[in-house]
Amino acid sequence: MKLLDMLQGVKTVAISGHVRPDGDCTGSCMATFHYLKENRPEIRIDVFLESVSDSFNMISDLDQINTEYTTDVEHYDLFLSLDCGSVDRLGNATPIFENAKNTICFDHHVSNTKFAAINHVCLEASSTCELMFEVFDEDKISLKTAEALYLGIVHDTGVFKHSNTTERTMTIAGKLLSKGVLSAQIIDESFYQKTYLQNQILGRCLLESFLVLNDKCIVSTLSKKIMEFYGVTSKDLDGIIDQLRVTKGVEVAVFIYETESQEYKVSMRANGDVDVSKIAVYFGGGGHVKAAGCSMKGAMHDVINNIIRHIDIQLRNQDKA
Structure with missing residues (x-):
C-alpha cells in the first residue's frame, strides 16, 4: 500500500x-x-x-x-x-x-x-x-x-x-x-567534508585507538573533557567509527564517547560475522547486524570490558564452528 x-x-x-x-x-x-x-x-x-x-x-x-x-x-x-x-x-x-x-x-x-x-x-x-x-x-x-x-x-x-x-x-x-x-x-x-576541528578530533581518536582480541577488534574512546577542550559536540563525531572500521584485519570497531559524567554512547561496526546488533540490544540499544549502538553507564574501563567480552564470545563461537 x-x-x-x-x-x-x-x-x-x-x-x-x-x-x-x-x-x-x-x-x-x-x-x-x-x-x-x-x-x-x-x-x-x-x-x-x-x-x-x-x-x-x-x-x-x-x-x-x-x-x-x-x-x-x-x-x-x-x-x-x-x-x-x-x-x-x-x-x-x-x-x-x-x-x-x-x-x-x-x-x-x-x-x-x-x-x-x-x-x-x-x-x-x-x-x-x-x-x-x-x-x-x-x-x-x-x-x-x-x-x-x-x-x-x-x-x-x-x-x-x-x-x-x-x-x-x-x-x-x-x-x-x-x-x-x-x-x-x-x-x-x-x-x-570535515571542518578543521572535526579532522582534529578524528585524528586524536585514531591516534589513541588500540587493538584487542588478537587485533580483531579496534577501540577508541573520547571523554567529555576532551570534547570540551576541542570545542566539539556529538555532531562532530560522525565518521569516526567508519574510519576505525576500515583498519586492516579488524573484524569489529568500537567507538565510545562520554555524553554526561559516566554516561556513554557506544557505536559498533562489524566487517566479519559478529552480529553487533545482538550486543547493542543486550545493553538496551539496537541497530543492524553490522552497525549498531547503545548507551551505557559506569566507569569507562567497565564499559569497554563489557562490550569487548560480548565481542569475544561471538568470536570464540565462530572459531568453534
Missing part, C-alpha cells in the same frame, strides 16, 4: 525519528515531509527531531523541524515514526506518539520492536529512505524529496559500499538521480 492511501480522514500528521538523527533518519523524515506537503497540501505536517548535523544543510526546509517540543502535547491524527526501532528511541517525541490517534512505523532495523499500531519493517531495505521510496508514488517524487531520500541511502550504505547495498538499492539511487539529484554534492558535503 502507498503512503497516500493511508491518509483517509487524516488532517494532522506528526513525523519523527530516533534520537541523535543521522542521515537516514533526517533524510526519511524530511523526504516524507516534502512528499506529503506537495501531494496533500491540505494536511498539516509537523516534523519533530533533535537538531540535525550542519552537513545536511543541502536538504530543503530543515528550518521547519521542531527541535524544541511543547509540553502541551497535541493529539495528532497520525504519527509517522521513521528509522526508529523502539518507542523510547523517539526521545522527546514519545508523548506525541502516545497521544496520536493512529501510529505507523517505517523502519529497516532488525531490532525493531514493532511498537506502532501499524508496522512496515523491511529488513531487506538498505535504509528507511529506500523503504520510503517504495511507499511513495514514484511519479510524485519531487527533487526536494529525492534529495532527502538520496541522503539517507548514501549514509546507511556508506556511499554504496556496505553489504546492505543491493541491486534494488542501486536502481532506486539511479531513479533519484533522474530527478535531478546532485550526487557529488550530497556525498561530499554530508559524508566526506
